[in-house]
Amino acid sequence: MASALEKARKDPESMKGKILTVARRIFGEYGFHGTTTRMIALEVGIDISTLHYHWGEKGDLYEAVVLDISKDLGQELIKVEKRIHGLPLQDRLAISIDRMTEYFFAHPEISNLILFRYFGKTREEAGLDFKVPEFTADIARSMGLAKDRQNVPPDVMMKVLGMMNSIHSFVCGENFFRPMVNLDRGTYIDMAKNTLKFIHIPAFTQNTDLTGA
Amino acid sequence: MASALEKARKDPESMKGKILTVARRIFGEYGFHGTTTRMIALEVGIDISTLHYHWGEKGDLYEAVVLDISKDLGQELIKVEKRIHGLPLQDRLAISIDRMTEYFFAHPEISNLILFRYFGKTREEAGLDFKVPEFTADIARSMGLAKDRQNVPPDVMMKVLGMMNSIHSFVCGENFFRPMVNLDRGTYIDMAKNTLKFIHIPAFTQNTDLTGA
DNA sequence: ATGTGGTTCCATCAATTGATTGAATCGTAA
DNA sequence: TTACGATTCAATCAATTGATGGAACCACAT
Numbered sequence: 001m002a003s004a005l006e007k008a009r010k011d012p013e014s015m016k017g018k019i020l021t022v023a024r025r026i027f028g029e030y031g032f033h034g035t036t037t038r039m040i041a042l043e044v045g046i047d048i049s050t051l052h053y054h055w056g057e058k059g060d061l062y063e064a065v066v067l068d069i070s071k072d073l074g075q076e077l078i079k080v081e082k083r084i085h086g087l088p089l090q091d092r093l094a095i096s097i098d099r100m101t102e103y104f105f106a107h108p109e110i111s112n113l114i115l116f117r118y119f120g121k122t123r124e125e126a127g128l129d130f131k132v133p134e135f136t137a138d139i140a141r142s143m144g145l146a147k148d149r150q151n152v153p154p155d156v157m158m159k160v161l162g163m164m165n166s167i168h169s170f171v172c173g174e175n176f177f178r179p180m181v182n183l184d185r186g187t188y189i190d191m192a193k194n195t196l197k198f199i200h201i202p203a204f205t206q207n208t209d210l211t212g213a
Numbered sequence: 214m215a216s217a218l219e220k221a222r223k224d225p226e227s228m229k230g231k232i233l234t235v236a237r238r239i240f241g242e243y244g245f246h247g248t249t250t251r252m253i254a255l256e257v258g259i260d261i262s263t264l265h266y267h268w269g270e271k272g273d274l275y276e277a278v279v280l281d282i283s284k285d286l287g288q289e290l291i292k293v294e295k296r297i298h299g300l301p302l303q304d305r306l307a308i309s310i311d312r313m314t315e316y317f318f319a320h321p322e323i324s325n326l327i328l329f330r331y332f333g334k335t336r337e338e339a340g341l342d343f344k345v346p347e348f349t350a351d352i353a354r355s356m357g358l359a360k361d362r363q364n365v366p367p368d369v370m371m372k373v374l375g376m377m378n379s380i381h382s383f384v385c386g387e388n389f390f391r392p393m394v395n396l397d398r399g400t401y402i403d404m405a406k407n408t409l410k411f412i413h414i415p416a417f418t419q420n421t422d423l424t425g426a
Numbered sequence: 427a428t429g430t431g432g433t434t435c436c437a438t439c440a441a442t443t444g445a446t447t448g449a450a451t452c453g454t455a456a
Numbered sequence: 457t458t459a460c461g462a463t464t465c466a467a468t469c470a471a472t473t474g475a476t477g478g479a480a481c482c483a484c485a486t
Contacts, residue, residue, distance in 0.1 A: 036474085038472090048473095118389045119328055123243065151284045154395070164381070165378070165379065165383075166375055166379055199372065199416040202416070265444085431484095433483100434482090437477090440476105444469100445469085447466105450464080450478085452464090454459100455459090
């Protein structure tokens, strides 16, 4: 049933919505196994039975969170795509990196959950995924690096993945990295953006072909 | 007591050593909370009480794993540093990326645990860390991007962090990314290396200064 | 007020999990 | 062989955790 999720997404003030919001954050911070239903319920200020009443078992709530985030991300990607449509590659890259970085820093639980999904195994096999392959191919296409979303060359996929992962890394690693460079949050975000642009734009615009095996 | 760890490191065939080896992998795959002492014991083929006899409580074993990996990584960095000493920047970067990528792909649990350490919260506060700040500063210095390991400029720190994280991402994300690009392991690793060099070398060698706020 | 459907919480359960105890086992030196 | 320390395991405990049942509560139409 996507109806439960749709209702929660449309009415964030409802109990379903409040639980979903908190669950996104807690699952993002602690991962699936590190999160207990009691942690979420406590944060919302409700009993665990209320949580189960609305979302079923823990795994179902987690799937709802993944789906919720996947939808948000998809919407954001469409917005960015419209914004950059028709611009020269250099500008498309710069604007995309700025906006996506801004977006993920505003919603760090998205980056957190995506990285957890990539890297961490769950004891019970997880069925649902983040549509990362589709999103990645879409980004490649909207960047003008591939004609259509099918048949994106592997090296382009790798570059796009590398770029997205770089953003996620700076977002998820903020608690760890920011004390290292001793910057306030705003400056850290700006520096992340500039570093990302500085690093990744040349990778897509330079002509030298080093990617051949 | 570092003596227990030292013994395990010197004699990987000992029970302490076998447990440590398995623990590295399992903790890396499932994270701290996702790993149970029974999973480790089962894999080693022993009883959990034997595991506790050798390593104390779960958190102690995890700390030993972190310390173990930190030492391995430190040794590898020293090797790389010797290898690239005196070479021009371009070569230092290329060789470092090749070797570090090769190394992490050969020991993916190191990348896994580092990323878990960065990104995931543990319910009980973890005391020990990976000496990432020191390592990062060391890398910056050995790259010739800073005079000494103190006072590495923030933008250089960010670039180095970005580079290291990119490597970890390709390593940790292999199970997720490789099916997307449909490559065998060797080709995937080669393409990761080339992509990393292609992306990061220009970031350190080009003159354009985009990092200023 | 009365009933009804939807919601919430208290009490509780079963399974999992980290950890310990005490008995058995093994290697080895006397 | 015997004795002793080190190691291993079966059995067990207490705490945590996911999940449920049933009573209480609430809003609202009749």
